[in-house]
Amino acid sequence: MRKLVYFVAATLDGFIAGPDGSDPTGPGGFWSPSEDYIRHLVEEYPETLPTPARAALGITAEGTRFDTVVEGRKSYEIGLAVGVTNAFAHLRHLVFARTLTESPDPDVELVAGDPVAKVRELKRADSGKDIWLVGGGELAGALHPEIDRMIVKLSPLTIGTGIPLFGRTAGFAPTTWELTEHTTLKGGAAFLTYDRNPATSEPATR
Template identity: 25%
Template sequence: MTRVIFYTASTLNGFLADERNSLDWLFALEPPPPEEYERFLDRVGVLVEGSTTYEWVLAFERLLEEPIKWGALYGDRPTFVFTSRELPVPEGADVRFVSGDVQPVIERLRDAAGSRDIWVVGGGDLAGQFLAAGLLDEIRIAVAPVALAGGAPLLPLRVESDRLTLRSVEQQGQFAVLTYDVVSDDR
């Protein structure tokens, strides 16, 4: 069964990026073992990103200059980018631009994912839209031992404890990986 999963790294106090939209805080840490990420990615059929996340990945990985790296990062998985602007696409990448509400796009995402999962890469606003629409099944947060004074929030909406059930807590290097199942609104 295809699941919609928001999987991201966060600071202790709930920020995805700092005030300059930088992830320098994240890359100052030793990453978790790569096999954990690879095991997760093996179950993913589609990636979903907001335009800020997509543009950050393009710039950080220099994907327009080195498009061959796209395949190493994502394989042949389609990436859906929610945006209202025209954005560049690395040569050979399967990037599909969509706009508006997440609800009308979910069937396209499920069709593209097949029997695999849909990974909401980021950001928090987009993940919040999936959550508010009742389309998010799981939230997986790799919490880093870092606190920031401000920046992009993990989820910019109120989520009460009755919406999330803690499934697991796991140490991966310096990260505490928290996995929550999202309880549907129609309980």
């Protein structure tokens, strides 16, 4: 069965975005990734780069990890605000939104129903590649029981306040994770891969 993987950048103090929810690496953002960070993404996770960035960098590799990306409406609207209707046109792209009634892009699937039920459906349709949860925090909080793996791109900075890893409304659900892989870059960022520990965690209901 495919895994739901929360692949996300976070600060040392556990935030994925500033208080306004804007992209921390976008124009005017508070974090400018180092060259070795970008190089590591290109080499190891090329499918997670936005389609325009892939074109600019001449990236054609499909990648071996993900063929589907899911995100929440607020995360999706960051791209819409700058005229990008599908930041991941090279992947199957689903957006969970109850207030959007018509997709701005024919290749972006809007899902108004229960995100847990939809993700379970996606997991059963085994394609050989996993499902990337790009964010935001609110959707990650709703999908917490279904997340099988987290790959945290830990940035070497603190911001004090902002959008937490699992949003501001996530419930109390202690869960342990096993560190299965880690890469530390000279620029200070670290890629930390954690798998849900089934021995000590409440298993997700299938």
